[in-house]
Amino acid sequence: METVVGLHRNHFGDIISFVTSGGRVISYQKALLEATNGIITGVQAAEDYDGKLVLSPLQDQSFDHYPNLF
Template sequence: METIVALHRNHFGEIINFVTSGGRVISYQKAIIEAENGDLQGVQSIEGFDGAPTLMPLNDSSFDHYPNLF
């Protein structure tokens, strides 16, 4: 099972893609779907403030410590 190891942010600082331990670059939406299906380890899909699904790391409160790869 893959985990998230890095991410890509846009110029506003918003996460737009994730890099998995398998080397895949997946969109935020694809990561939500994979987390809901149990295909990504270490993250969970939760309901955000606006009611839309969002991702949260299981052992942390944010993705701030993940490297930002370009």
């Protein structure tokens, strides 16, 4: 099973895609879908305060420690 090992941010600092341990670069929405379906581990889909489905890491409070890979 793959895990998230890095991410890509846009110039506003928003996460736009993730890099998996298998070397795939997947969009935020695809990562959300794969986390929901148990395809990638280490992240979870949860609702934010507005009821929007977002990704969050299981062990940390944020994705800040993940490297920004290109």
